[in-house]
Amino acid sequence: MGISRGKQENCSPSSAKVEKKGKFLALDLGGTNFRVILLELDSSLELNCQVKYYTVPESLRLGEGELLFDFLAECIESFLKDNNLLGQKLPLGFCFSFPMDQTGIDEGILVTWTKSFNCPNVVGHEVVKILKNALEKRKDVAIDVVAIINDTTGTMMMGSYLDKRSAIGLILGTGCNASYFEKVERIHKWEGKHEGITEVIIDIEWGAFGDNGILDFMKTEVDKIVDENSLIVNSFTFEKLFSGKYIGEIVKQILLQLIDKNVLFHEVKLKPQNWTFTAADVSHSLEGKDLEKISDILKSKGFLETTLDDAEIVYYVCSVVSVRGSLIVSICLSSLLRRMDKKDVTIAVDGSLFKLHPKYKHYMEKFIAELAPNHKFQLILAEDGSGKGAGLVAAVVTSLDRSKLHA
Numbered sequence: 001m002g003i004s005r006g007k008q009e010n011c012s013p014s015s016a017k018v019e020k021k022g023k024f025l026a027l028d029l030g031g032t033n034f035r036v037i038l039l040e041l042d043s044s045l046e047l048n049c050q051v052k053y054y055t056v057p058e059s060l061r062l063g064e065g066e067l068l069f070d071f072l073a074e075c076i077e078s079f080l081k082d083n084n085l086l087g088q089k090l091p092l093g094f095c096f097s098f099p100m101d102q103t104g105i106d107e108g109i110l111v112t113w114t115k116s117f118n119c120p121n122v123v124g125h126e127v128v129k130i131l132k133n134a135l136e137k138r139k140d141v142a143i144d145v146v147a148i149i150n151d152t153t154g155t156m157m158m159g160s161y162l163d164k165r166s167a168i169g170l171i172l173g174t175g176c177n178a179s180y181f182e183k184v185e186r187i188h189k190w191e192g193k194h195e196g197i198t199e200v201i202i203d204i205e206w207g208a209f210g211d212n213g214i215l216d217f218m219k220t221e222v223d224k225i226v227d228e229n230s231l232i233v234n235s236f237t238f239e240k241l242f243s244g245k246y247i248g249e250i251v252k253q254i255l256l257q258l259i260d261k262n263v264l265f266h267e268v269k270l271k272p273q274n275w276t277f278t279a280a281d282v283s284h285s286l287e288g289k290d291l292e293k294i295s296d297i298l299k300s301k302g303f304l305e306t307t308l309d310d311a312e313i314v315y316y317v318c319s320v321v322s323v324r325g326s327l328i329v330s331i332c333l334s335s336l337l338r339r340m341d342k343k344d345v346t347i348a349v350d351g352s353l354f355k356l357h358p359k360y361k362h363y364m365e366k367f368i369a370e371l372a373p374n375h376k377f378q379l380i381l382a383e384d385g386s387g388k389g390a391g392l393v394a395a396v397v398t399s400l401d402r403s404k405l406h407a
């Protein structure tokens with residue numbers, strides 16, 4: 001299998017400091033782009049970082065699990081070769097952005113695939129082991145996989161280096177999820193040793209909130225269609241209401257109903273059949289209320305004779321769907337703020353929807369302030385936090401006694 005590669009980029013954050021110098025690798029698997037990252041901590045403990053993106057083809061995202069991990073190993077080998085690191089025993093942190101039962105810092109059993117992945121024979125299996133098996137097939141690769149984390153945890157970790165008040169990590173991208181600091185005394189299910197620990201990071205996996213039917217009361221006809229058209233039906237109910245993988249499809253389904261009711265595109269003579277509306281289209285449509293720009297987006301999809309009224313309607317639909325999404329996520333974040341009851345909390349956020357959408361951040365700030373009055377908070381962008389956070393975790397883990405890190 002050939003690998004399609006992007007160019008390598010420098011991705012050093014401006015103010016990150018950690019306590020262990022050296023070179024660390026990180027992998028970031030969760031979306032259609034797989035990232036390999038090299039973090040270097042120099043003698044002044046500044047963080048330098050190089051990242052390279054590899055597209056994971058659909059055939060691998062939906063194919064046999066072993067082939068997916070072989071592909072990851074192939075990308076790692078190619079990255080090491082390009083950076084003259086073949087044969088070096090580097091610690092690696094694996095950011096695996098899917099629900100897992102985490103039984104140790106370097107052990108995670110996949111609970112279910114989400115988003116654009118659905119490879120048979122991985123669910124119920126320990127993922128680091130599968131990665132290690134794939135790496136062992138490559139004789140010049142001597143990587144030591146020391147940690148596996150969720151992207152929300154990575155984002156919180158990266159957030160902590162940017163701002164010490166970080167206590168929530170949020171991903172608002174293809175999927176949506178958050179992690180937060182919980183008091184150990186509130187966790188009744190934790191059976192392992194945890195003497196001396198007062199707080200622990202919980203990966204909420206709130207994307208699956210509502211899978212038991214509890215959110216059915218608020219699901220619209222459109223939400224039901226979006227679910228039916230999704231890769232794994234009846235799962236990840238909450239995430240499908242607004243996250244980047246679905247927000248464009250929600251808008252599209254509403255537009256289709258408006259076309260059907262003859263409210264939209266009266267003057268379009270030939271309506272295209274196979275068109276998509278993406279999260280990026282939603283973001284671009286809301287940039288500065290530029291109706292000409294929206295008309296151009298619609299043209300690029302094959303709707304040629306649109307009017308400014310059509311563009312205005314599309315703008316309105318994108319706004320309503322975005323307001324609903326930002327409100328829903330704000331309700332959950334404000335509950336977390338109230339539950340944690342800390343003096344001042346920074347919410348570290350990563351993900352394309354947060355980065356590219358012109359209004360999400362503003363809406364969230366407004367809604368959270370209304371829903372959690374008396375709780376000081378700020379939203380900060382922890383860019384590429386997921387992957388870089390995994391590298392930072394690898395740096396921390398190598399400085400600790402690893403035998404104590406198992407549940």
Ligand code: GLC
Binds near residue numbers: 152173
């Ligand atoms: C999905 C995954 C979750 C991840 C989120 C954001 O909800 O289940 O683990 O954190 O997407 O990438």
